Amino acid sequence: MISRSDIHRLAELARIEVHESEVEKLQHDLEHVLEYVEQLSRAETGMAEALTNVTGLSNVAADDAARAAVKADTAGLLRASPRHDQSFVKVPSVWKKK
Amino acid sequence: MEKEIMPAIKAAAAAIGNGDTASSKLVERAFERCRAKEDDIHAFLELYESSALEEARAVDAAIKGGDEPKPLSGIPIAVKDNILVSGRIASAASRMLESYHASYDATVIGRLREAGAIIMGRTNMDEFAMGSSTENSAFGPTKNPHDLSRIPGGSSGGSAAAVAAGECVAALGSDTGGSIRQPAALCGVVGLKPTYGAVSRHGLIAMASSLDVIGPITKTVEDAEIIFNIIKGIDPFDSTTVESNPKSEIRNPKQYQNLKFQNIRIGVPKEYFGAGLNPEVKQAVEATLKNLQDSGFMVQEVSLPHTDYALPCYYIIMPAEVSSNLARFDGIRYGLSEKSDDLLEVYMKSRRKGFGDEVRRRILLGTYVLSAGYYEAYYAKAQRVRSLIKRDFLRAFEEVDVIVSPTTPAPAFKFGEKSDDPVEMYLSDVYTVSANLAGIPALSVPCGKTGDGLPIGIQLIGRWFEEDVLFRVGKEVEH
Numbered sequence: 001m002i003s004r005s006d007i008h009r010l011a012e013l014a015r016i017e018v019h020e021s022e023v024e025k026l027q028h029d030l031e032h033v034l035e036y037v038e039q040l041s042r043a044e045t046g047m048a049e050a051l052t053n054v055t056g057l058s059n060v061a062a063d064d065a066a067r068a069a070v071k072a073d074t075a076g077l078l079r080a081s082p083r084h085d086q087s088f089v090k091v092p093s094v095w096k097k098k
Numbered sequence: 099m100e101k102e103i104m105p106a107i108k109a110a111a112a113a114i115g116n117g118d119t120a121s122s123k124l125v126e127r128a129f130e131r132c133r134a135k136e137d138d139i140h141a142f143l144e145l146y147e148s149s150a151l152e153e154a155r156a157v158d159a160a161i162k163g164g165d166e167p168k169p170l171s172g173i174p175i176a177v178k179d180n181i182l183v184s185g186r187i188a189s190a191a192s193r194m195l196e197s198y199h200a201s202y203d204a205t206v207i208g209r210l211r212e213a214g215a216i217i218m219g220r221t222n223m224d225e226f227a228m229g230s231s232t233e234n235s236a237f238g239p240t241k242n243p244h245d246l247s248r249i250p251g252g253s254s255g256g257s258a259a260a261v262a263a264g265e266c267v268a269a270l271g272s273d274t275g276g277s278i279r280q281p282a283a284l285c286g287v288v289g290l291k292p293t294y295g296a297v298s299r300h301g302l303i304a305m306a307s308s309l310d311v312i313g314p315i316t317k318t319v320e321d322a323e324i325i326f327n328i329i330k331g332i333d334p335f336d337s338t339t340v341e342s343n344p345k346s347e348i349r350n351p352k353q354y355q356n357l358k359f360q361n362i363r364i365g366v367p368k369e370y371f372g373a374g375l376n377p378e379v380k381q382a383v384e385a386t387l388k389n390l391q392d393s394g395f396m397v398q399e400v401s402l403p404h405t406d407y408a409l410p411c412y413y414i415i416m417p418a419e420v421s422s423n424l425a426r427f428d429g430i431r432y433g434l435s436e437k438s439d440d441l442l443e444v445y446m447k448s449r450r451k452g453f454g455d456e457v458r459r460r461i462l463l464g465t466y467v468l469s470a471g472y473y474e475a476y477y478a479k480a481q482r483v484r485s486l487i488k489r490d491f492l493r494a495f496e497e498v499d500v501i502v503s504p505t506t507p508a509p510a511f512k513f514g515e516k517s518d519d520p521v522e523m524y525l526s527d528v529y530t531v532s533a534n535l536a537g538i539p540a541l542s543v544p545c546g547k548t549g550d551g552l553p554i555g556i557q558l559i560g561r562w563f564e565e566d567v568l569f570r571v572g573k574e575v576e577h
Contacts, residue, residue: 007462014421014465015428015442016458017450029459029520030466036521037410037476043483050481051488053308054537055295060337070300070335072184076201082435091430092441 002027002034103131103264107173107321110267111214114172115161121154121172124267125216128174132219132265140240141250141260143179144187145219150174153216169324171214176260176269179220180227181312182301183207190303191235192225194452195433204301205336206270206312206329213328218266221256225454226424227277227305229253230526233517234456242285244552248510251281251526257315258285268316268325272302274309275412276505276530279542282315283505283555286544288572289315290322291530293563294537295340297326298333306419307338309412309534319543319572326565359393362571365400365498370529376508382546382554383504386575390502393574400498402490405532407483412531413524414467414480420457421464427452459520488536495561500571503529505542505555533559541568543575 007026011018018026070077074087083090105113105124113119129147136142157172177183180190182200184207189195207217224234232240232255242250243263250259254271258281261269271278273291282289290313297312304310314325332339366387371380391397429435429448436447453461467476494501507528516523533540538559545556556575560568 002466006466010462010465010469011446013469014461015425015445015449016453016461017446018458019450026459026462030463032519032521033413033459033463033524034466036524037413037480040407040410040414040479040483041475043404043407043479043486045479045482045486048482048485048489050478051485052481054488055338055340057295057338057340062334062337067334070202072201080198080201080432081430082433083430089430092439092444094441096440 002031104128104267104317106318107170107267107316107324110173111167111169111171114157115167117161121157121216122151124172125150125154125174125218128218128266131263135243135263135265138241138246139243139259139263140238141221141256141263141265142176142219143189143191143222143237143256146186146217150216150218157214157216168212168214169328170210173215173267174218175210175215176219176221176257176266177207177217178254178257178269178271179223180272180303181206181270182303183217183220186220188220188303190226191223191237192452192454192457193236193434194427195303196236198433200301202301205298205333207301209329221254221260221269223256224253224456226303226457227253227272227274228420228456228460230276230280230523231511231516232256233513234454236454239513242510244286245510245550248512248552249284251284251506251510253277253281254315255281258282258287258289261285261287261315261317268314268321270312271315272305272310272312273534274305275416275534276527278313278315279505279530279540279555279557280526282542283544283557284510284553286547286553287315287317288319288322288544289313289542290326290565290568291533291540292326292330292565293539294534295338296330296539296563296565298331298336298339300333300335304423306416307423308419309416311534319541319569319576322541323569359395359574362500362567363396363398363498364390364571365398365494365501367400367402367405367494367501367503369402369405370503374507374525374528375504378548379504379506379508379554383502383556386545386556387502390571390574395571395574398498400494400501402494402501402532404483404486404490408487408532408535409524409528411480411483411487412527412535414476415484415535417460417464418468418477419464421461421468424457424461456520484535487532491532491536491538499561499564499567501559503557503559505529505557509548509552509554529557538562539565539568541565541572543572545575
């Protein structure tokens with residue numbers, strides 16, 4: 001069962017505002033999907049390992065040398081942010097004024 | 099449908115290369131077709147007509163000047179709206195990124211350009227690739243060119259519809275749980291989900307990173323092969339790319355170059371032909387299997403016993419990864435941003451306004467399955483089941499070389515038919531998600547039509563990095 005307070009808690013964790021009028025529908029939808037995936041509990045996994053990666057790769061390290069992370073200039077990347085100033089991304093203050 | 103409107107790649111590239119036709123003519127024809135069809139179909143979110151024609155004329159001039167033609171010289175290709183094209187909007191069909199301009203080309207775009215391709219526009223999709231019908235696009239759905247009252251499939255519905263309607267020669271899509279193969283099947287075109295790691299995702303807007311792959315949607319199997327061979331390969335910008343699978347438990351891969359049909363063994367998984375499969379789809383797939391057998395392929399039954407768990411497993415792993423990947427859309431770094439002096443409020447309100455219903459639903463679901471107290475029961479359990487699903491394929495591929503199934507349980511459905519029930523919609527991917535969970539390649543090829551004229555697709559699933567075998571069998575299905 002997904003309660004109203006569960007939805008509010010998830011919204012807070014996921015950083016998505018949920019309006020009071022939407023809570024019931026979300027409760028219903030999430031419960032419905034969770035009921036469906038519930039059947040996994042019947043699967044006998046025994047000693048099966050968790051599969052997180054299908055390539056078999058692990059700890060891929062880049063050469064220890066400076067390189068551009070993308071083929072783009074800083075100005076282009078900066079322009080993508082809604083609020084910026086010269087070479088900085090602008091963010092509202094993290095601490096509230098008293 | 100109306101396949102003759104756009105030529106196949108090889109013929110078009112040869113004609114452009116030897117001067118029989120001009121790229122600018124082909125590209126103009128594509129845009130003409132778009133003008134005639136787009137009001138009905140809405141496959142594209144944006145057409146790059148002036149830059150495409152300019153590039154086409156440059157190709158024509160270069161060839162006239164004696165330059166060696168390239169494999170895609172002057173060929174118009176459409177791109178799903180979650181793949182970055184430098185200087186262009188990449189919105190992932192979301193309000194969140196409605197005005198976001200890409201600052202670089204995705205690796206696949208760079209490779210297409212190097213091969214001479216003309217990028218002609220960005221195609222519609224379900225928002226952030228979440229959906230099976232394009233009904234979740236923030237900019238209105240795409241319609242199926244075979245029946246405008248029906249969905250084209252999704253999430254790469256725009257790419258599949260554009261190819262089917264003859265608006266481009268080929269298109270790129272992305273596939274996380276079936277998003278290339280399902281729309282390809284429903285629109286009557288070819289779609290390849292490559293092996294995980296075979297094609298770079300640098301410049302793809304991530305949905306679920308352990309599952310996402312970029313691949314081609316084309317009219318013919320040969321076209322899919324040509325594009326796959328151009329976009330595949332290691333990329334230093336994507337550390338999950340691999341040339342071949344180093345730890346694959348598969349037996350020594352054989353040389354398929356000169357392989358005779360008689361040596362390719364086809365497996366038919368009984369679990370894919372049970373309840374829920376539309377009788378016309380079943381009949382078309384079985385008839386195709388019979389033809390393959392008659393051409394000399396060995397056909398035998400195989401079992402993938404954990405098939406029933408694939409979709410529930412996917413609907414835990416995928417939302418978990420979605421909730422993490424989409425955390426970057428916070429109103430600070432990209433796209434839509436609601437103003438407030440309070441940082442938390444910027445996050446909460448921007449994400450509320452920017453994301454549509456299905457995206458929000460999956461983020462909340464992913465947050466739930468990853469939260470303390472539920473992680474073990476859901477996410478950890480799903481990862482263990484995922485290894486069982488992979489093991490099923492390993493065992494089956496000891497006996498056969500290709501596994502054949504329907505691509506979708508039913509032909510294209512009507513708009514609104516499955517919008518109210520998320521699980522009903524999710525079931526559209528019931529035959530396609532397993533290949534993503536296991537990381538193996540899968541190809542959808544048209545194999546007939548229903549009595550109402552709706553296309554049906556057959557899915558060919560192969561071993562890791564054995565796309566070649568799928569192309570081989572796929573070409574035979576086309577005959």
